[in-house]
Amino acid sequence: MGRISNRKKIVKHDPLIESNVVSKKQQYRHGNKKEDINSDDEDVEKETFINSKQTKKILDMAKEQQDEIFFEETGKHLNEGKNIEVDEEDEDEEEQSEFEEDYLEYNDDIEEFANDFAEVDPEEARILEEYLEKSTKTKAAPGLTLADKILNSIKAKEMEQAEPSSNNDNLNDFSAAPRRDEGVALPPKIIKAYSIIQQILTTWTHGKLPKLFKILPSLRNWQDILYVLQPETWTPHVIYEATKLFVSNLNPKEAAKFLNIVLLPRFMTEVAEREKHDVSYHTYRAMRKSLYKPAAFFKGFLFPLLEQESCNSREALLVGSVLAKVSVPVLHSSAALSWLVSQEREMTNANMVFIRVLLEKRYALPYQVIDECVFYFMRFRNVLDGQEVDEKTEVLPLVWHKAFLSFATRYKNDITQDQRDFLLEVLRQRGHKEIAKEIRKELLAGISREFESTISYNQGDIELS
Template identity: 50%
Template structure:
């Protein structure tokens, strides 16, 4: 078989063209391209078919429907105008005036051309239940007569806030405890009445976490607790409660046991475990001062009780701000020897007191300059041994004055120093007076104005 030359292969095609093969088999092959208009028509038909399948109408169909609806609406309005002369509207038993119809026509022109058909109903009388009327008045506003004012969310929130504030201002009332709780804590009270050492009951340990712990604590009868139980309970409550809550425990339990322990003892001494409980209560200084010290001074307190309680302050470190506020409160009380004991102890702790407290101390000692005997006879027994200058003050007052002069002689002004020297002359003590005068004269005046480096503003620590 010979090879085909290149010229022969290029001149004769190897097969017929594809369109000739298709036409020879009886098929129709498009020779001219489709027109753009035909393609647009087919595309629009296809979109119309898809829209009909999805339930949507094209623009032309929508216009026809809107036109028909507009014509029907105009026919209805024409019929209503014809019957309007008789004063009765179509399908309604209520009289309608011509002015009302004109208003309705004006309002209908403001809206779109397509509007739904109006439905008319006959008037029916409906009886409303009282509960439904109250509920309607509570949440909705009615101009006709069911309700007069609407209640919104802001009003409800403000009302709830006012209710909470009123509840806080009301005194706490007793809570009715379940019988099982009362029985359980009565048994715990019996255990604490004989407690000496060991772990406390678990039910007693959860007391500080209860909201009404005071009511439950009353069931245990704290007056019958042993001193060991008082000490353990003080540690528990002071460490787990806030200062304002711990103050309640200290005032209701610890203060009463402190007084009863001194009164019941033969030598008028304090039980060792109650003394330890007082030291533990200083873990919350604000609770100690407001729950123990100030109520003790305001009530009946003799010098012995004050001396025992003040010894706790000498052995425990107390923040300066708490001590400053407590000292200011004591200086504002009426003069009592027991109060002066606490003043002296707080002065001897050698705090860097703010100038506000120092000024209060100066005024406290200055007011005894010209004090008369009538001012002291209600609070102490006075022995006036022929002294024409005034009554004799107790030795504890002179010791407090000496402690102030020794510690703060350089923190007073020259004017204050002169007034204090005059007080020493008026209330002279033969053993302590010369020492007070010597300390005051040896002091240097306090720096004032911009030269002062000491903070003079006291923050209320309570």
């Protein structure tokens, strides 16, 4: 057990001065004294508020006391201050009387002006009535208004000024603007502004683009302004921003024009001039961004690239890598594939690269496009590898065999039995020594679309029964 201490607690008393002063903490500690404290505060608040009558009495008494003190010291009463106040009141009354007199004079002048305006000669009144009648007639006429009269007078003035200028034979005067039917001409202010922007775009890498450049897609003659801006001098950063701006704000037809004018030449120049024959990072991003409008990409970039004779497999691989990474809608990809496998197209490596890329996307193509692909591969069954045709040795590239393999793996169940037999014959004549086995395996493992439809129909009957 603990030890019990016998020490008594010594009570210490505060001094008398401090004991009379009660702190706020002690007031809140004692709950019984709260009501007394609150009542004292209310009495103090009541005493602080004084009525107007009491204040007036207090002020009067204070003035009397001051007057007595002043009289005892100087022997005079406080009349000088009262006289000053009376003088100030007299001055205020004089100013008010002067203001009233001026106001009355102003009113008299207005009345005189009104009377003068009311007094009109009879002849002037007659002329005024005739004028008012004419104005009412012109208002009643439906085709004639005041604006029409003003426009007619302006046109007449312009015709008078145009006649002497047409007779002038001064050929050195180029200040006159050309007519709209003669061609499109930009004002000199716009040419000057966009030439300054062109200097900025040659070195721009980051930051905000000029506002005049951002409004280009909203203009009808944006192609003429692009001629002033000279896109071949832009940095790759500007090419990306411009592609994003135009593709997102223009319709597919206009966006295809921009891709054909700006992006395609830049892509070809970079592939030709760079050491590794590739494109910059920002140009590659611009190509990916252009695929957000697939119709514009195919019509303005891909098809014009393939129609050029200088298109090589390196350019096709670069564009094909972009096309393989971005998902394209089925209708756009099927239309592009049908254009690539058409009979009008020649057999080129670049063309085969894009056929393989679109086939490896494994879209559910329409039967019409699948039939066109079958006819495309059947065209090569008559020529053997190593055979001389027109003094040239025809050898199918490896890309063709890979495209054939991708077609067989994905669409082996979407072809007819006759088409399967024709493709096996093509494979027998033009097969690759290593890839032909895989293609034959895929074709033989597939089910024709006629038998597949009948099997699914019979299975449905069995389930219903």
